[in-house]
Amino acid sequence: MQEISVIGLGYVGLPLAVQAAEKGYKVNGIDYNKELVDTINDRRSPYVNDVRFERALSRVSLSNFNATSSYENIANSDTVIICVPTPTENNVPDLSIVSKASEQVAEHLREGQLIVLESTVNPGATRSDVLPTLENISGLKAGNDFSLAHCPERIDPGNDRFHVGNLNRVVGGMTPACTDKATSFYKSIIDAKILPLGSLEEAEFVKSWENSHRNVMIALANTAAILCDSMDMNIDNVLQGLNSKVEQFGLSLASPGIGVGGHCIPEDIHYVIRSARESGIDTRFLDSAADLNDKMPRYAVHQLQELVAERGNKLEDLNVALLGLAYKPNIGDARRSPAIEVAHQLARYSNSLSMHDPFAAKTKETIIHGARRYDTIEETLSAADVVFIGTAHDEYITELTPDLLKRHGIKYLYDGRNCIGEQTVTSAGVIYQGVGR
Ligand SMILES: NC(=O)c1ccc[n+]([C@@H]2O[C@H](COP(=O)([O-])OP(=O)(O)OC[C@H]3O[C@@H](n4cnc5c(N)ncnc54)[C@H](O)[C@@H]3O)[C@@H](O)[C@H]2O)c1
Known part of the structure; x- marks a missing residue:
């Protein structure tokens, strides 16, 4: 039985750990929140009213999936997946939690392992922040001694149709061999399309772009709603009119509302802005969308x-x-x-x-x-x-x-x-x- 470690048992890591255990992996789940670890090992779901997940968690035995706050078992794992938070502080991306988790992985890293970052990051972050930490602490070389890849999570909490087990995924590796290894791993746990891309950066950009796209589309809808308010038009009627075009040409429309929330849409756009600024690209368009929402x-x-x-x-x-x-x-x-x-x-x-x-x-x-x-x-x-x-x-x-x-x-x-x-x-x-x- 192949062994994997999942670091960070939150909205992303926990469903993934359970999915891998259901597909026959021996899963070592790591989280420094001891209360959460106990809840999981008692097979109590931390998500209120998620019956599908509750059932999946209760099906998995402790010998297949055990949660712990210790990092030692990383050494026995064939694959290590990092799913820790990537917040923003005053709209500035904070990669310190990913760096800390990378240090913990590096201390137990051994030859032949596959390390995957699933946390949402800006294009370039796996190479600039994770890779040097892994190599410097372990003394091993990515692409030769171990494999490194990025496979962003797309989980959509509350969505009954698409869940961790059937969502299409993209994978980008340090080298083509790293991409192949990570693609094979994800194919073994997910019943959906696993699409290999050309680099770590391309996989990172897919995720931060898809959430930025949503942010911008919602900002556009909100701008339209504000205009409707000020000119005494009704957005519903305008949307109905617009839909007569959607029927024939297709268009991606968003609905207006009090703004965007959660861990992804309001934050991920700032990861794209960070990379754009570092490349000297004008970010006013993205800044305005985020600011309006x-x-x-x-x-x-x-x-x-x-x-x-x-x-x-x-x-x-x-x-x-x-x-x-x-x-x-x-x-x-x-x-x-x-x-x-x-x-x-x-x-x-x-x-x-x-x-x-x-x-x-x-x-x-x-x-x-x-x-x-x-x-x-x-x-x-x-x-x-x-x-x-x-x-x-x-x-x-x-x-x-x-x-x-x-x-x-x-x-x-x-x-x-x-x-x-x-x-x-x-x-x-x-x-x-x-x-x-
Ligand atoms: N929540 C979503 O819907 C969603 C969807 C797609 C992608 N993402 C991305 O996935 C990543 C994780 O998000 P999340 O929502 O699962 O976060 P979360 O806050 O729900 O869970 C993260 C877990 O990691 C643990 N943790 C933090 N640092 C750790 C460390 N060094 N060692 C062990 N455990 C550690 C925390 O205790 C927490 O339980 C983020 O980059 C996020 O942007 C989230």
């Missing part, structure tokens, strides 16, 4: 202030209920969620703020000074004058009926995700506004 939560709260002011109210006299804190529907991840920035703004500018999210755990991100969190929609709305939709969780779309809004005497609903039918809201006598709607 970052400003959308404040824009939306400002729109709400104007909406209530036009009717002789002041937001500071009204009680607001914020529904949804996660960055996307039906998952609990609230990292860099625009709804969190909305919460901070509303806690500051309204009379009181009550909050609800069925999935997001109580973490440092979701605890908002001056706001109170409730477990049910009913409790959250009980004293509210205004409802603000922060996340398009299915539960909100089905439960926010005219009857519920009427019963709680809601006066305004601001739909930060354009997910509730305007008619549903106005039929309850509630004033509705969305982003560009």
Whole structure:
């Protein structure tokens, strides 16, 4: 039985480790978070309501997949996969966690191993940051003594159709032989296309570009929504018009909203910007897209202030209920969620703020000074004058009926995700506004 080590058992590393174990590998999962290690070894899923993953985790025996905080077993592994975070600090990419993990791998590196970086990085980072650390500490040479490759993860939490086991992947190696070795490894664990590319950098660029593309498309949609707001057009009608072209020519359209969130889309664009700046390339286009999306939560709260002011109210006299804190529907991840920035703004500018999210755990991100969190929609709305939709969780779309809004005497609903039918809201006598709607 071949052995592998997966470093970092978060949203990316843990599903990968379980997938490899299900495909017959002996998997050594490494994470310095001891509480997480215990949770995994007790076969408790850290993801709320992910039944598919819960089942997969419970199927895998401890002898096939064991989690630990020790790095020693790396020496016994044929393949080592690094899945640690690559955050940004004030929009500056921070590769220090990848560097630290590379040092830990290097201390146990031995000849013949395949080392793969899955974390999202800027083009050039595996060669400039990981490679020298591995070679200098181990005294071994990449491409000769060991193989080095980059294979970016594409996992989309909350997506039932595409998961770690069936997502197409791209692979780029230090040398063609490294690419071949990594491609064969991924073919043995994933039932989808594994596409070899020409270099480490090309594989790195695919990932950071695909998320930058999304960021830019959403910024474009948000610019259109802001224009619709200011010229009294409805973005839904404009999108319907645009779709008549999509039907014939195809176009990649995004929807407007309160901005982008999570670990990838708001951050990865800054990894591309970093490489572009280092190459002396003008980055204003990318900077503007990222900046516009970052400003959308404040824009939306400002729109709400104007909406209530036009009717002789002041937001500071009204009680607001914020529904949804996660960055996307039906998952609990609230990292860099625009709804969190909305919460901070509303806690500051309204009379009181009550909050609800069925999935997001109580973490440092979701605890908002001056706001109170409730477990049910009913409790959250009980004293509210205004409802603000922060996340398009299915539960909100089905439960926010005219009857519920009427019963709680809601006066305004601001739909930060354009997910509730305007008619549903106005039929309850509630004033509705969305982003560009
Ligand atoms: N979350 C996503 O949807 C997603 C999708 C595709 C790619 N990515 C990328 O994958 C990478 C990992 O993201 P994530 O969301 O899984 O992060 P995460 O924060 O969910 O998990 C990372 C884990 O790594 C552990 N860790 C950090 N440093 C370590 C070290 N030196 N040794 C052992 N464990 C360590 C942490 O304790 C944590 O459990 C990032 O580069 C991210 O951009 C994330």
